[in-house]
Every structure is written in C-alpha cells, then in structure tokens.
Amino acid sequence: MTVEDTIPGWDAGRVKVLLRGSTYRRGVFLLLGGVLLLPYALLAAAFAQSWTAPGAPRGTIVALVVFTAAVGLVPPFLHGTRALEITAARWLLGVDLPDPVPAAEGRETRLRAALWFVLHLAIGGAVVLGALISVPLALVALLQPFGGVGDAMRGQRLGPFDEHDTLGLTAVGLLVTGALGYAVAGLGALATTMAPVLLGPSPTARIAALEAQAARLAERNRLARELHDSVGHALTVTTLQAAAARQRLAEDPAFVERALVAVEEVGRHALQDLDAVLAVLRDDTTVSTTPSRSLRDLPRLIAEAGVAVDLHADGVLAEVPPHVSREGYRIVQESLTNAMRHAGRVPVTVRLSTVDGALEVLVRNPLAGRPGSPGRGLHGMAERVTLLGGRLDAGPASDGWTVSARLPFGDAR
Numbered sequence: 001m002t003v004e005d006t007i008p009g010w011d012a013g014r015v016k017v018l019l020r021g022s023t024y025r026r027g028v029f030l031l032l033g034g035v036l037l038l039p040y041a042l043l044a045a046a047f048a049q050s051w052t053a054p055g056a057p058r059g060t061i062v063a064l065v066v067f068t069a070a071v072g073l074v075p076p077f078l079h080g081t082r083a084l085e086i087t088a089a090r091w092l093l094g095v096d097l098p099d100p101v102p103a104a105e106g107r108e109t110r111l112r113a114a115l116w117f118v119l120h121l122a123i124g125g126a127v128v129l130g131a132l133i134s135v136p137l138a139l140v141a142l143l144q145p146f147g148g149v150g151d152a153m154r155g156q157r158l159g160p161f162d163e164h165d166t167l168g169l170t171a172v173g174l175l176v177t178g179a180l181g182y183a184v185a186g187l188g189a190l191a192t193t194m195a196p197v198l199l200g201p202s203p204t205a206r207i208a209a210l211e212a213q214a215a216r217l218a219e220r221n222r223l224a225r226e227l228h229d230s231v232g233h234a235l236t237v238t239t240l241q242a243a244a245a246r247q248r249l250a251e252d253p254a255f256v257e258r259a260l261v262a263v264e265e266v267g268r269h270a271l272q273d274l275d276a277v278l279a280v281l282r283d284d285t286t287v288s289t290t291p292s293r294s295l296r297d298l299p300r301l302i303a304e305a306g307v308a309v310d311l312h313a314d315g316v317l318a319e320v321p322p323h324v325s326r327e328g329y330r331i332v333q334e335s336l337t338n339a340m341r342h343a344g345r346v347p348v349t350v351r352l353s354t355v356d357g358a359l360e361v362l363v364r365n366p367l368a369g370r371p372g373s374p375g376r377g378l379h380g381m382a383e384r385v386t387l388l389g390g391r392l393d394a395g396p397a398s399d400g401w402t403v404s405a406r407l408p409f410g411d412a413r
Helices: 012-016 021-052 058-072 079-093 107-146 166-199 203-247 253-282 295-305 322-343 376-387
Strands: 309-313 348-354 358-365 391-397 400-408
Touching: 021 058, 021 079, 021 107, 021 166, 079 107, 079 166, 107 166, 203 253, 203 322, 203 376, 253 295, 295 309, 295 322, 295 348, 322 348, 322 358, 322 376, 322 400, 376 391, 376 400
Parallel strands: 309 348
Antiparallel strands: 348 358, 358 400, 391 400
16 A cells, blocks of 8 residues: 555655756756846845935936946847857756757847746746745744744744744744745746747747758768769679679680779779768868769760660750759669669660750660669669659660650750
C-alpha cells in the first residue's frame, strides 16, 4: 500500500515537483531576473527619495529621470542581451533554442526579445520580493516552537495565531515554504513555455532557415549525383578495360597499352571531380569548383569508355548554357556507364540536338540478357532533368535500351 492509497486527495506528483532539479534551475533563472532588476530598482528608489527631499531641484531630477529611462531602454533591444537570454534559457530552463543570427533579426524579433527581457525582470523581481518576505517568515514560524528565534515573535501575530500557537505557527511556516516552491515551479514552467515563443526565431527567420536548409540539401544531392556519376563511371570503365587487357595481354600488347592509358585518364579525371566536390564540402576556395565537364568533353569520354560509340551532334551545341551542357554530359556519361555495366562491351548510339530552345539527348544500346533493376543512376538522371524542368524517358525498347531526355533552356524552360 502506498501513500496515495492511505491519504485521500494525495498526489505524489505535486510533491515531486518540489524535489526536481529542473525546478531549482528554473528558480535560479527567475532569480537572475531579480538581480538584473536591482539596478533599475535602486535608481528608481534614489530618484523617489530625491524627489521627496525638501528643496529638491525638480527640473534637474526630471531631466535625469528621462535620460536614465532612455539609457535603460537600450539593453532590452540589444542583440547581446537576446544572446545572453537564449544561453540562460538553454542552460537553466532546458529549452532548445537555435543560435541567434543577427542578420535575420528584424524589428519583430527585437520587440519579442525586449518583451521577454521585461517579463524576466518583472517576474524575477516578484520572486525575489516574495523570497525576501516569505523565507524569513517561514523560518521564524518554523523555529518559534523550538525557541530558536528569541523574542522575535513576542507580541506578534500571524493571522489568527500568536506567539503561543506553536502548532499553528508551524503550519504557517510549512504553507509559506510550500507556496513559494510551487510559485517558483509554476513561473518556471511558464517561462519554459514562453521562451520559444519570445526568444525563438520569427516566422521570417524560420522561412529563411528552411530555405537555407533546402538549399544545403539540394547542394548535397547535387554533390552526391556528381560523385556517383563520375566515380561510378570511372570504376566501370576501369573494370571493363582491365578485363579486356587481361584477355588480350599476350596477343595484342598495343591494345593492352591503349586500355591502360584509358584507365589512367579516366582515373585522373575522376580524381579531379572528387577534388572539386571535396572542396565544396570543405568550403575550400583555393580549389576551383567551376564545373569542368560539358558536352565538349564527350569525345574524351567516348575514347576512355573503350566501347564503340556512334556520336551524332546536330544543331548548334555551342548555344547550350553551361549548366545544361553539364547536365547533358552527365546524362550521356551515366547512360554509357549503365550500358557497359548491364550489357557489356556493346555498341552505343548517342544523338544530341537543340530543338526549340531545348537540348535533346538520345542514347541507345542493345540489351544483353535481362536488363538490370533501376539503380541510383536513373534516379540521378531523373533529378537532373526535373531540376531543369525537362522530361526523361528510360527503359527497354524494340531495339534495346533507350534513354531519352529533353533539357529546356531559355524561353523553352
């Protein structure tokens, strides 16, 4: 049988709240507000005393009050004040608040931070005042039955109790102590609830943060596609060229030499792409991250592949913008990689043309056996085309496997 079963109306949770460490940390946070309020209170008391003094220069006092009030209104609106309040709320209230971003702090953010600062000082001052009144009162009431306060209660009354009502004074001491504890717990919980509202980022800042996060994710996806296409192509070409060189090592040394040169070149270019991607991840400005792959590099790509590629480039490819040229190159590269990976050393047809302000890419290759399951390469090509507002069709056809992409640019986008 527990205490809850023996005492009607007993709620253990109400007692536990006074024993939690979070309650006392929140109490410290509230007391900090009272400490920050102290200079304001001392100045107000000094001005009040000066105002009531005989022969006081009222005009000078009014001017000093106006000047002091103007100076005192500055701290609530400072960025440093908001940053300190956020730090205190994290450590003492246990509220997860993002780091302040001065560039994203508009008038709304400063007003909410100023309101929080004023409320912190007001509630903290109330807690300090309550503690200064209730703690001595509780100690006197609790120690009076044991004679520990001397004549402090002689002739005094606490409500219906006088110095001889030992049991009543003890009850008053316990009630005052408990009331102060519950008041601190309640105000601390309220502060914990309001901190994200008044100290958190404004809706404009949240939207800016979401846009920045979306941009980072998009950049990460782009880098992942670049790595997948470049490194995946290099590994595929290296594997096929090495296998072919091993088979013809004894009978055709010239072919083996050409295969090794292709392996060397494709590895070197893959390392260049890898360095560019890593430079972006490290924010390294000493390495050029300008896309170096375009449709002009297709002859080199085809030469390194080691398979028969029939390339047709119709129209004026020079008019294709650099970002579209880069994506077109990567689509051809990934199509060649998939052809070599799933069909082996089969002939591939690549047709490029610019029609109605769009780059059209068509890649065909025969199928050797059953086509493999769609992998990351096709998903990467689809993402590239989608970002440009184009269209991608990839799948088996009567004459083999076909990849057809339309990448609009200019007015066609």
